[in-house]
Amino acid sequence: MLDRLIDAVRRGHGASLVVRGDPGAGKTALLDHLADRTSRAGCRLVRVAGVQSEMELAFAGLHQLCASLLNEIEGLPAPQRDALRTAFGLIDGAPPDRFHIGLAVLTLLSAVGDERPLICVVDDEQWLDEGSAQVLGFVARRLLADPVGLVFGTREPGGDLAGLPELHVDGLPDEQARALLDAALTAPLDGRVRDLLVAEARGNPLALLELPRGLSADQLAGGFGLPGAMPLTGRIEDSFLRQFEALPAPTRRLILLAAADPSGDPSLVWRAANRLDLPPGAAEPAAEAGLVDFDVQVRFRHPLLRSAVYRSAAQPEKRVVHAALAEATDTVADPDRRAWHRAGAAIGLDEQIAVELESSAGRAQARGGLAAAAAFHERAALLTPDPARRASRLFTAARAKRDAGAFAAAAQLLTTARAGPLHARENAHVEHLRGQIAANRGQNRDAGQLLLDAARLFEPHSVDLARETYLEALWEIAMWTGDRHGLRQEAALAALAAPPSSQPSRPVDDLLDALAPRFANGFTVAAPALTQALSRFLDIAVDSEEARRLLWSGARPAGCLLALELSDTTSWQTLTARNVQLARDAGALVPLELGLHHRALFDIHRGELDTAARLLAENDLIPKMTGRLMGAATGMLLAAWRGDETRTSELIEAMTREARNREVEVPVSYALLAGAVLHNGLGHYQVAADCARQAFELDVFGVGSLVVPELAEAASRTGDAVLAGAAHDWLSERRRMTPTDWAAGMEALGRALLSTGPAAEAGYRESIGCLVRAGLGGQAARAHLLYGEWLRRQNRRSDARAQLRTAFEMLTAMGAQAFAERARQELAAAGETARKRIVETVTTLTAQEALIARLARDGHTNQEIAGQLFLSARTVQYHLRKVFTKLDISSRRELRRALPAAAG
Secondary structure: OHHHHHHHHHOOOOEEEEEEOOOOOOHHHHHHHHHHHHHHOOOEEEEEEOOHHHOOOOOHHHHHHHHHHHHHHHHOOHHHHHHHHHHOOOOOOOOOOHHHHHHHHHHHHHHHHHHOOEEEEEEOHHHOOHHHHHHHHHHHOOOOOOOEEEEEEEOOOOHHHOOOOEEEOOOOOHHHHHHHHHHHOOOOOOHHHHHHHHHHHOOOHHHHHHOOOOOOHHHHHHOOOOOOOOOHHHHHHHHHHHHHHOOOHHHHHHHHHHHHOOOOOHHHHHHHHHHOOOOHHHHHHHHHOOOEEEOOOEEEOOHHHHHHHHHHOOHHHHHHHHHHHHHHOOOOOOHHHHHHHHHHHOOOOOHHHHHHHHHHHHHHHHOOOHHHHHHHHHHHHHOOOOHHHHHHHHHHHHHHHHHOOOHHHHHHHHHHHOOOOOOHHHHHHHHHHHHHHHHHOOOHHHHHHHHHHHHHHHOOOOHHHHHHHHHHHHHHHHHHHOOHHHHHHHHHHHHHOOOOOOOOOOHHHHHHHHHHHHHHHOHHHHHHHHHHHHHHHHHOOOOOHHHHHHHHOOOOOHHHHHHHHOOOHHHHHHHHHHHHHHHHHHOOHHHHHHHHHHHHHHHHHOOOHHHHHHHHHHHHHOOOOOOOOHHHHHHHHHHHHOOOHHHHHHHHHHHHHHHHHOOOOHHHHHHHHHHHHHHHHHOOHHHHHHHHHHHHHHOOOOOHHHHHHHHHHHHHHHOOHHHHHHHHHHHHHHHHHOOOHHHHHHHHHHHHHHOOHHHHHHHHHHHHHHHHHOOOHHHHHHHHHHHHHHHHHOOOHHHHHHHHHHHHHHHHHHOOHHHHHHHHHHHHHOOOOOOOOOOOOOOOOOHHHHHHHHHHHOOOOHHHHHHHHOOOHHHHHHHHHHHHHHHOOOOHHHHHHHOOHHHO
């Protein structure tokens, strides 16, 4: 596999590989072989390794990788260049977005590879800092047409490497294991001891080489003193320690110095050694034993040796070497490393060092190193003498941990912080953060209650914070738990009782003043406030700071859901498009993921199922940052509209199971909605009615406009006059309170389904006209179908055929196969034969090719497309060449002609 990877890179294709295996299995040896082959193949090699004690230093591994390439950084687009420089601390600036950094590294590696094929080798990936691991995993997934190879050596791949090709390094077979053991021995070995060593090593080459070291001839001959029952890694480390302990005391201290500072800088180690009066010859026994080389760079024979040495040292000895390293570290050039070593040398609590660590946290935060900032804050808190200040710093550390995605660690720090002492306002902030962390961890029921409690605690101290937190609580409850256990009603009543805003009304205040009465008193009471809140969202300037702040806030989908609640397709279209564009421009992948979900939902209901599918396919290209259920809801609804019974049923089952495990009911309402759509299409009206009724009763914000029309159709077909009447009453209220074309069209359809004679016909015709004006092609096609079915039952066969033919053509064109089949069967019953058709896509373009083609058609450059889709410009050009071939064109100018609007 390694040779194939080199060949692929030499041919101009990107490649990535994860070499995985236990410590000592031979991963590094394989990477050494790869490095040798790379040089002989004429490729450029960059090799780095993760270091365990640098895991908390922001982008330390990434800086290692890019250090020799930074002369190429000037050629990067300005936003990427600035993001990378800021991350490396080369310039000051706002904390860079993690994915702008990733795109910068991708562009940088691609540019270097253009000059000469490039292979990057990352050993001990499991010890990379979090930021570096995320960025390199991001880059590895996007190497396609770039002459760049990225190879990771790791023990157990984490989520950042999930899905990449793997090469598993297994242990040696017994025969080879015995041969390697014999080659490593310098004294006779009892046969039973050999069998025991081979069995304990389980084919691990490092274990076979290291286990016998340090054992006396008597021990090897009789088996006495062999390692006991401990994990393999522990036995290897024990072997290293035996060799380490056999060295002279000055050499052991020198090695501990090197283990405590993994920078590999021998000048730093020797400056610290001079402060400890270690002789220059202290390094020689370590080199002679083959344990550590103090050359151009300090190198340990194996990372397990470094970790074993450091962990085995007594705490007083660790403090001595950290103090020496702190004194030897330049205060100006590397203040963060100096602060870290000073913390390691501290005896007891020390406010001065805590202040230094806080400064280091600020610098790490400015570079985008969230995990590093969290580590510095935590260490500062633990060194703080004053109990109140310690609690405050623990809260800050917890918030930093949360921002870094370490939710469990953040929760633990908050538990300690709550022990206080805390002021009342600080306690409110702690409860607020507890609620946010619970939401991050998918503990939605707990999150809603915690946020509600925090909002009440904020009231005496800050009206604005209280209102923002009430909105956060209400939004969390409404969007996830629904009215389970009456919590939504409780939160709504508490928000209604909250003091008014102390400043001119903000969009946040308008939204709270709309949602609270909606959940406390119903839609009719809240409709004017909901309309005002939607208007405020529409009035926010796209390029304003407020728009950017809302993009990242918990209320970012609020505008889209307000439009859904008010059955306002014009606002729905505007806000979904704006959210997607804002997220693209900001390089904000998590908001982009949610924005694509809402936009695809809109496209489904306007009948553009292929467009929705392309958006969801793009969503799949985005690295998954969270475990949100709602990202799967639109895919489930798309499958239902397409009439794919098997796929829809699988998705419904998975979503329902996960939602019940998390004690949330809002995703269940989407699953029920999908079931209603699917079974209305298949003609299983009783099942559809049951699904729609349950979703209707859940009363989830924004879902009613989608589910009640399904309820009206299914109830009328099953003859359930009570249920059909309830659906029509709901639709009538919506039309009265929000007189939009969508509301009017759906009310007219519900009325037609309950009526007879001219009243029914008038309702069908009115419905079709309103839905067409609303831009809801999918709903209009289904109204044609219902009208045609009604006409056939009235024995108006000719009129029925006209409506059914229209429905069949529209539904077939959009790919709604179950509804199209219903129309075909009705046409046959009306006396006209229509052939079953499978809709062919406009082209054979993949989802990613179609998206790139559309952007190129609309005038975007390769670099701009690369920035939007988080690819390299070279990969964009590769896809465009394939697009030109498939469309039989030769230039970008021909894309507008060759790519119809339906494909874009």
